Amino acid sequence: MDEAIKIARSAGILGPSVMGSPHAFDMEVRVGAGAYVCGEETSLLNSLEGKRGIVRAKPPLPALQGLFGKPTVVNNVMSLASIPVIMDRGAQFYRDYGVGRSNGTIPIQLAGNLKHGGLYEAAFGMTLGQLVNEIGGGTISGRPVKAVQVGGPLGAYFPPSLFDTVFDYEAFTAAGGLIGHAGIVVFDDTVDMLKQARFAMEFCAVESCGKCTPCRIGSTRGVETADKIARGIEPEKNRQLLADLCNTMKFGSLCALGGFTPYPVMSAMTHFPEDFAPTPLVEAAE
Ligand code: SF4
Known part of the structure; x- marks a missing residue:
């Protein structure tokens, strides 16, 4: 990206006078520190402002009040990368795919x-x-x-x-x-889908920005509940608890990190129920 920007600047496409016109337009790359949640637009804006990467409640939408409180358009690279071919070949060309x-x-x-x-x-x-x-x-x-x-x-x-x-x-x-x-x-077929569900909850617990309760607390409770199922502790009750937890996270989380973690967990439970039914152990009597 840095190299491409350098080329565009030396070709007069970026800079104080784009292609000799009175319009100024420039780009720069800001590298994040690796937090998954900083892919969420408001968290990204906080990070760009030099603050902790924590999600902002919406409204206001970034388009009205974004970076440093100014109207800001946020798009991902995948969307931006589709623009050149549309500009070059036209919308219909793109639509035909x-x-x-x-x-x-x-x-x-x-x-x-x-x-x-x-x-x-x-x-x-x-x-x-x-x-x-x-x-x-x-x-x-x-x-x-x-x-x-x-x-x-x-x-x-x-x-x-x-x-x-x-x-x-x-x-x-x-x-x-x-x-x-x-x-x-x-x-x-060697994968254990209960372990995969646990991994999703653990990922959410590690990457959660901590702003809202369903994601911050729910993901940790999710890891614990998956562990109980794996150990055969009241599996029926804990499967129900895990499903309830997913429901709360899906509909109660502020952003997609907590809101989407239920996708891997619930799909694993729905499509691979046999992996969520380990042989009950002695602890089942606890
Ligand atoms: S769901 Fe809530 S706690 Fe989790 S990352 Fe989003 S805002 Fe932060």
Whole structure:
């Protein structure tokens, strides 16, 4: 990015007089310290202002009151990266890629237990199964796929029975998931989905900005509850508790970190209930 900006500045595209016009426009890169929540727009603004990366309540929306209290437009790099081709080839050219209301292409990151992991750009409209088996080449371990997490660490897990799901925003929402940043992580049949659910809660506890209770406290209680299920302590009661906790986090959290953590947890419980039913231990009597 820094190199591209240097080139644009020396070509007169950025600077006090863009292409010799009276208009000034410049860009600079600010590197964050790595907090996941600083991908949330208001937390990002606080971080840019030199404050702790904590989420702001909305309203006011950043478009009205953003960086240093000024109206601010916030877009992710994926959106901005689609602008050049639209400017160059026109909107219809871009629209011709994709399916339904999901227009254009998306950079998809194939990762995890896959033969051909990597970064691929594809039009919306392939099925999840095509992405995993045809582009990704199936598991590198040679074992059957058990679960695929789509959308990042807060994305839902999909079993192979949902491989017909079309990779677009609407179909994934309807299937109880999300496209998110289009990261796809594949797991074979050795994965323990209860451990994956626990990991999601732990991730949320570590990355939580701490502003709201459902996320800050709920994620820690979620880790504890998953541990109780794993140890066979009152599994039925604790499965219900974990589902209730997810419900509270989903609808009571201020931002998507706490609000989306239930996606991996609930999808793991829904599609892989056998992993949430360990053999009860002696402690079950406690
Ligand atoms: S959901 Fe979590 S990260 Fe988001 S505002 Fe609440 S505590 Fe902060």
